[in-house]
Amino acid sequence: xxxxxxxxxxxxxxxxxxxxxxxxxxxxxxxxxxxxxxxxxxxxxxxxxxxxxxxxxxxxxxxxxxxxxxxxxxxxxxxxxxxxxxxxxxxxxxxxxxxxxxxxxxxxxxxxxxxxxxxxxxxxxxxxxxxxxxxxxxxxxxxxxxxxxxxxxxxxxxxxxxxxxxxxxxxxxxxxxxxxxxxxxxxxxxxxxxxxxxxxxxxxxxxxxxxxxxxxxxxxxxxxxxxxxxxxxxxxxxxxxxxxxxxxxxxxxxxxxxxxxxxxxxxxxxxxxxxxxxxxxxxxxxxxxxxxxxxxxxxxxxxxxxxxxxxxxxxxxxxxxxxxxxxxxxxxxxxxxxxxxxxxxxxxxxxxxxxxxxxxxxxxxxxxxxxxxxxxxxxxxxxxxxxx
Amino acid sequence: xxxxxxxxxxxxxxxxxxxxxxxxxxxxxxxxxxxxxxxxxxxxxxxxxxxxxxxxxxxxxxxxxxxxxxxxxxxxxxxxxxxxxxxxxxxxxxxxxxxxxxxxxxxxxxxxxxxxxxxxxxxxxxxxxxxxxx
Numbered sequence: 106x107x108x109x110x111x112x113x114x115x116x117x118x119x120x121x122x123x124x125x126x127x128x129x130x131x132x133x134x135x136x137x138x139x140x141x142x143x144x145x146x147x148x149x150x151x152x153x154x155x156x157x158x159x160x161x162x163x164x165x166x167x168x169x170x171x172x173x174x175x176x177x178x179x180x181x182x183x184x185x186x187x188x189x190x191x192x193x194x195x196x197x198x199x200x201x202x203x204x205x206x207x208x209x210x211x212x213x214x215x216x217x218x219x220x221x222x223x224x225x226x227x228x229x230x231x232x233x234x235x236x237x238x239x240x241x242x243x244x245x246x247x248x249x250x251x252x253x254x255x256x257x258x259x260x261x262x263x264x265x266x267x268x269x270x271x272x273x274x275x276x277x278x279x280x281x282x283x284x285x286x287x288x289x290x291x292x293x294x295x296x297x298x299x300x301x302x303x304x305x306x307x308x309x310x311x312x313x314x315x316x317x318x319x320x321x322x323x324x325x326x327x328x329x330x331x332x333x334x335x336x337x338x339x340x341x342x343x344x345x346x347x348x349x350x351x352x353x354x355x356x357x358x359x360x361x362x363x364x365x366x367x368x369x370x371x372x373x374x375x376x377x378x379x380x381x382x383x384x385x386x387x388x389x390x391x392x393x394x395x396x397x398x399x400x401x402x403x404x405x406x407x408x409x410x411x412x413x414x415x416x417x418x419x420x421x422x423x424x425x426x427x428x429x430x431x432x433x434x435x436x437x438x439x440x441x442x443x444x445x446x447x448x449x450x451x452x453x454x455x456x457x458x459x460x461x462x463x464x465x466x467x468x469x470x471x472x473x474x475x476x477x478x479x480x481x482x483x484x485x486x487x488x489x490x491x492x493x
Numbered sequence: 494x495x496x497x498x499x500x501x502x503x504x505x506x507x508x509x510x511x512x513x514x515x516x517x518x519x520x521x522x523x524x525x526x527x528x529x530x531x532x533x534x535x536x537x538x539x540x541x542x543x544x545x546x547x548x549x550x551x552x553x554x555x556x557x558x559x560x561x562x563x564x565x566x567x568x569x570x571x572x573x574x575x576x577x578x579x580x581x582x583x584x585x586x587x588x589x590x591x592x593x594x595x596x597x598x599x600x601x602x603x604x605x606x607x608x609x610x611x612x613x614x615x616x617x618x619x620x621x622x623x624x625x626x627x
Contacts, residue, residue, distance in 0.1 A: 238513045240538075240539040240590065240591060241591045243612060243615065243617050244579055244591050244592050244593040244617070244619070245569065245577065245579060245593055246567075246569075246579040246591065247569055251567050251569065251579050254567035255565040255566070255567050255579070255581055256565070258565045258566060258567055258601065259564070259565040259601065262565070262601045304568075304570060305569075306567045306568070306569050306579075307567050307568040307569075307598065308567075309567075353591075354581075354591075355581055355589055355590060355591040356589075360564070360565055360581075
């Protein structure tokens with residue numbers, strides 16, 4: 106059996122793209138946006154549908170999403186994976202695709218997502234309908250935000266984290282978004298603006314919460330050998346890890362520790378790296394508390410210290426660690442499941458294609474996906490040719 | 494706790510179906526229940542078929558006193574009803590549940606007691622801060 110560490114550098118991202126983002130208007134479906142992103146990512150990779158032999162997708166809009174997408178695009182895959190762990194799914198797909206490519210089960214993997222939630226409903230679309238009883242919904246939480254609010258309240262209680270420190274996360278995201286022409290919210294935002302915004306589920310205001318936008322994204326992954334013949338510089342897979350410890354927030358034993366505390370160290374071990382080696386960090390910031398929890402759990406600071414870590418613009422442009430350089434789910438784009446965009450932005454940063462928001466000398470990126478109610482965590486480490 | 498398990502034994506009505514139905518039937522009879530594992534003594538909630546701590550097929554229904562401590566709380570202020578708090582309560586028997594307290598805000602570490610209220614066809618355990626008259 107192959108040692109997982111042997112997967113380091115064996116596959117690479119060779120194509121990435123977004124669909125139209127923001128508010129696409131009526132008459133455009135979630136599948137239209139998925140197809141659009143997938144087609145653009147194949148163009149970016151210099152590949153066509155005839156090259157794709159593996160499809161990976163997840164959707165809250167239509168069941169059997171890989172089968173639906175493959176029919177739409179005219180792809181007849183020999184490998185199909187609709188792993189559904191919420192917004193982290195697409196990072197899990199990268200790990201699964203790497204294993205499948207290394208095992209010879211496929212060669213070119215297309216990973217895609219699309220959502221028209223803003224134009225269709227104006228609200229967050231969640232995956233699937235529940236036909237089993239809930240031990241939470243009858244008590245009136247506003248999910249998902251109340252789940253994250255409970256985590257934030259506990260973090261504040263245990264570590265003295267403040268609402269101002271949560272607001273720093275939203276302000277840093279906005280400052281990055283102002284450098285990203287594709288970002289949905291680019292107006293000025295201050296700490297006071299966040300604190301004084303409408304309270305949704307205390308201690309989180311509407312500005313601590315992700316956007317509700319339309320949008321799609323896609324990633325093309327292939328073997329390192331094939332990647333070297335393609336037009337864009339390969340962005341190599343260095344290591345990845347998945348974990349989930351609960352689904353419902355009431356079932357997590359410690360609200361201040363996510364299973365990223367397991368995926369971070371495992372991914373770093375597989376990649377032979379430490380947090381100090383990471384040049385750019387793309388975290389799934391569905392809510393401001395996510396960024397604090399993941400910075401701690403992934404090892405960028407000690408447990409309880411993320412509030413101080415982000416203070417004074419610590420993760421904003423010019424800070425000590427570039428985090429969510431596209432503006433994140435808080436200011437750039439959040440079409441229901443954001444995970445694919447952490448991979449797209451990581452790739453662009455490592456290629457040097459990030460324009461006004463480009464991080465200098467970026468060779469290693471960490472992409473981290475979250476799914477459910479802080480439930481599923483997936484960490485992917487990527488690097489350019491200098492680190493493989 | 495004479496049998497070494499948290500809580501006291503609960504009598505489950507017969508022919509109630511799965512674990513959720515049993516829990517609902519006990520609530521309808523005025524009993525707040527949880528499960529405890531006869532193999533490892535863990536308290537288990539919400540209801541399920543086997544122990545999620547050790548995997549044993551040894552869960553027993555237990556009566557909870559309904560006394561607990563607020564582990565975390567969030568306040569919601571809807572336009573169409575009074576503000577309320579959604580809480581996670583750590584029950585004294587060693588299990589955690591989400592519930593509601595019709596008070597806002599609620600401080601973490603507040604001692605609370607369950608109160609069963611009818612909601613449509615179901616009975617729900619909501620909580621009140623201890624020492625406050627209802």
